[in-house]
Amino acid sequence: MNMSSSQKPPGSAAPGKKSDKAPGKTNTDPVRRRRFLQKCLGVLGGIGSLMAAYPLIRYIEPPPEAEGSSRVEIDRASVPPGTSRTVIYRGRPTIVVNTSEGYIAYNAVCPHLGCVVKWERGTESLVCPCHGGKFGTDGSVQGGPIPGPLNAVELSVTDDKIIIGA
Numbered sequence: 001m002n003m004s005s006s007q008k009p010p011g012s013a014a015p016g017k018k019s020d021k022a023p024g025k026t027n028t029d030p031v032r033r034r035r036f037l038q039k040c041l042g043v044l045g046g047i048g049s050l051m052a053a054y055p056l057i058r059y060i061e062p063p064p065e066a067e068g069s070s071r072v073e074i075d076r077a078s079v080p081p082g083t084s085r086t087v088i089y090r091g092r093p094t095i096v097v098n099t100s101e102g103y104i105a106y107n108a109v110c111p112h113l114g115c116v117v118k119w120e121r122g123t124e125s126l127v128c129p130c131h132g133g134k135f136g137t138d139g140s141v142q143g144g145p146i147p148g149p150l151n152a153v154e155l156s157v158t159d160d161k162i163i164i165g166a
C-alpha cells in the first residue's frame with residue numbers, strides 16, 4: 001500500500017512537528033484497561049482450573065458410604081471363573097472376583113489414596129493402578145505404599161446369583 005504524504009499512521013507526527021498530545025500529560029486509560037483485562041483473565045483462569053480439577057477431585061474422593069443400595073444382586077454368569085466385576089454397593093465401588101477358591105468381594109477403594117483396585121488374573125491379585133499397590137485374594141497387602149488391607153464385603157451365593165451385602 002502506498003501512502004501519500006497527507007496520510008500518516010495515527011500517532012505519528014511529521015518530522016519537525018510536535019505531537020498533538022499535551023507534553024507531560026499521560027493517558028492512563030490503556031493501563032487501567034490492561035490491568036482490568038489481566039484481572040479478568042486471572043479470574044477466568046481460576047474458574048477454568050477449578051472446573052478442570054472438579055472431576056479429578058470427584059474421582060479421588062469416593063461418595064459417602066451411606067449412599068446407595070445396601071444389597072446388590074448380580075448374575076453368577078456375569079463373573080466367569082478367573083474374572084471380576086465391579087459394582088456399586090453402598091455408594092462405593094465393590095469388586096467381586098471369581099477365584100479358584102470361590103467368590104470374594106472387597107471395597108475396591110484403595111486404602112492408600114482412594115483409587116479403585118482392579119483384578120489381575122495373571123498374578124491372582126488385586127492391584128491399584130495409581131501407585132502399584134498389590135493385595136492378595138485375602139485382602140492383605142502384598143506390595144506398594146498401602147497402609148492397610150482391603151475391607152471385605154459380605155456376600156452370599158445362590159444357584160444363579162451373587163448377593164453382595166447379604
Ligand code: FES
Pocket residue numbers: 110111112113114115128129130131132133144145146
Ligand atoms: S492409591 Fe492405591 S497405591 Fe496409592
